[in-house]
Each structure stands twice: as C-alpha cells, then as structure tokens.
Amino acid sequence: MLKKMILAGGAVALLSSMTLGTPLFSYARCGASWLKNSASDSMPLEWELKRARQMIADLKPEIETNAKRIAREKVDLVHLKDQLSETRERLAKTQDDIERLSSDLRGEKDYYTYAGRTYTSTQVKSDLGNRFKRFKTRQATAEKLEQMLTAREQSLNAAHARMDAMLGAKRQLEVEVENLQARLGALRVAQTTSELNLDDSQLARTRDLLDEIATRIDVEEETMSVDVEYFGEIDLNEPSEEDLLDEITTYFNRPVGEHSEALVSIQLD
Template identity: 65%
Template sequence: MLKKAIVTGGAVALLSTLAVGLPAVSYLRCGVTSLTESANDAMPLEWKLKQARQMIGDLKPEIQKNAKRIATEKIEVTRLEKELKETDQRLIKAEEDIERLTDDLNADLPEYTYAGHRYTSAQVKEDVGNRFKRFKTRQATADKLRQMLGARQASLTTAERRMDEMLSAKRQLEVEVENLQARLGALRLAETTSTLALDDSHLSNTRRLLDDIATNIDVQEETLNVDVEYFGEINLDEPNDEDLLDEIASYFGDKDQAEKQEDSSELVAIQLD
C-alpha cells in the first residue's frame, strides 16, 4: 500500500513538473526568437547587404564542387560510351563468325580449314558452341552497359540542368543585390537631403529670431522717444484758456486762408482755359 502511494505521488509530481516546465520552455523559445528578430531589425541595411554578398560568395565552393562532380560524371559517361562501342563491335564480329561457322557446319563436311589449320566437324561444333556462349554473355554485358550509360547520361543531364539553374539563380541574386545597393544609396542620399532641409529650417528660425530682436529694439527706442518728448520735462507754466482760444483761432484761420488760396488758383486756371 505504501509503495503504491509513493509511486502515485511520484507520478503526480512528475506530471506537475511537466505541466510547469513545458510553458517555461515555450516562453524561453519565444524569448529567444523575439531577441533574434529584434537583432535582425536593428541590423543596418548596409550590413545586411554585405551579409548577402558574403552568402552569394559562399556559393562559389559549392558550385565548384558540383562542377567537379559533373566533370567526373562526363568522364565516366565517355568511358561507358567507349566500352559499349567496343563491346558492340565485338558482338558484331562474333555474330559474323558464328554465322560463318554455322554455315560451314551445315555443309556437313568431315574437315574444315581455317587460316591454314584443319579442324574436324566435332571441333568446329565445339568452337561454335563456345563462341555462342561468349556471345550471349557479351550481349548481356552490353545490355547492362547500355542501361548504365542511359542512367549516367540522365543523371548528367539533370546535374547540368541544376548547375545552369544554380548559376542563373546566383546571377539573379547578384543583380538583385546591386539593385538593392543602388536603392539604398538613393535612400541615403534622400536622407542627407532631408538633413540639409532641416538646416535650412534652423537658418529660418535664426532669421526670425533676429527679426524679433530688431522689432524689440525698435519698440524700446520708440518708447524711449515718447518718454523724452512728453514726459521728459517739467511744465513750469500754468495752462491759460486764452492761449487755447488763440491756438484754435490761429489753426482755423490758417485753414481758411489756405482754402482761399486754393480757390484763387482754380479760378485763374479756369480763366486761362
């Protein structure tokens, strides 16, 4: 009973640990991913382009390795083609010899002469049988070579196509990097132009500040003049009503005199016409 309780408690503890541990692992993985993405976002564009160029450059060893494999495969295909050609030529010669010997045996002669040597009918039959066995073996070999050659040629064609695709993709990546480099240069130039515009704004602010200073100086100078004219001296004389009346009469008298002179001028002008 005690043993069962211990086992049950251990299982519960293990499940609890897993229940707590799994979210922790998930949070940790999420945090690492977030930090990686933040680092990538903070990476300057110039550095990313440099990294892209480096990655494109890293394709060169792989391309060279594939080129070496293709060259090796071409050599093997050439060897198989040569071997198959020689085998086919031997098969043709062997077939011709077998047919010749068979035709001779069909003549049912007691002896046969070949290259100055005399052979009995039994010897010729035995030789034909051996030649026919070798012919069938060589023909099977030729069939295998032909299959191997076909497979190697198909593999070589696929490898060459993939190599062409890889080189084309590499060239496309290089063109895209150059395009992005040009766009980034234009972007940096636009940012520089924007910075110069901010300098113009600062200059305008300075001009407005100087204008404000000049306006304040003008106001203060005018204020000082007003103070001097109206409030700078003490009036020692008492105001006199007669002086005021004389001033009014003199003002309007001068005005009437000026109007009479204008009327006289107009009259003279009319008489002249």
C-alpha cells in the same frame, strides 16, 4: 559553495520542467525566437546587405564542386560510349564468326581448315558453342551498357538543368541585392536631405535673428542722429536787442485775436 549553487540551480530547473512541463519549453522557444528577431531587426541594413552578398559569394564553392562533378560525368560518359562502341564491334565480329562456323558445320565434313590449321568437326562444334556463349554474354553486357549510358545521360542532363537553375537563381539574387542596395541608397539620401532641411530651418532662424539685431542697431543709430540734429546743436550767434524789438513789433502788428491765448500780461507798476 559554487558546486552547491550549481546543483541547486539544476534541481530548480528540473523541478520547474517537471512541474510546468510543455509550457516552460514553449516559453523558452518563444523567448529565443523573440531574441533572434530582435537582434536581426537591430542590425543596420548596410550590414545585412553585406551579409547577403557574402552568402551569395559562399555559393561559389558549391557551384564549382557541382561543375566538377558534371565535368567528371561527361568524361565518364565518353569512356562509357567508347566501351559500348568497342563491345558492339566485337559482337559484330563474333556474330560473323559464329555464322561462318555454323555454315561450315552444316556441310557435315569431318575436318575443317582455318588459318592453315585443320580441326575435326567435334573441335569446331565445341569452339562454336564457346563462341556463342561468349557472344550472348557480351550481348547482355552491351545491353546493360546501353541502359547505363541512357540513365547517366539523363542524369547528366538533369544535372545541367540544376546547374543552370542554380546559376540563374544566383544571378537573380545578385540583381535583387543590387536593387535593394539602390533602394537603400535612395533612402539614405532622402534621410540626409531631411536632416539638411532641418539645418536649413536653423540657418533661417539664425538669419532672422541677425536681421533683427541689424534693425535694432539701425534704429538706435537713427535715434542718436536725431538727438544730435535737433537737441544737441550749439547756437553760435547770441540774440541781440534789435532782434527782440523786431519780434515784438511783428507780434503786435498782427490782427487782433490771433494767438491771444498765448499772451501773458506783465504787471510793471
């Protein structure tokens, strides 16, 4: 069953690609690009900075490899210079020997003596010819060595320049990462401050509520105090008849018309 489903899916994909052609692959590439960008945007900035630091750190092995190549090239150049110097010295000595033999042969002698041994003019001419051939070969070798030395020195200088550029770029990347880290830190502090401001407003609302509760308690306590003072006291002295008579006398001795509206007539008969 699974095999049939796989075959059916493959057939549908093949048919779709044959039918739709380029648009299908275009949509697929667009979708893949969108997914990649979405995944990148969803990653925390701290993680992205850490990834950038790791990428910069990954440059170290490459830089070390290039540094070893430069060091090896320097050593090879030293050997090449020594070889060229030795070749030049041998060329100079060979040239002196050739000039000496040539000068002797111009004397047209039959025999020549060198280092206690005697040679015929034919032997000297043959030796001179061989020396001259070797001289020309060594001279050509020296010229090639000089060209090689010049080319490798130029290559070494270019490698030094590339290494300096790479190190400079690495340092620039490190500075940019530190700058971005500082900016991100400032951003996070600002975001935290904003959140704290929201918390401050919540605290302010809580403080207002507590003040309102305290005010209401103060009002109710004051109300209870007033009730006790004016309405809850007990009169400890009983009213006497003398007090009543004095009050009546005082009342009727007042000028006529004052508080007349308050009089109430009591029918005694």
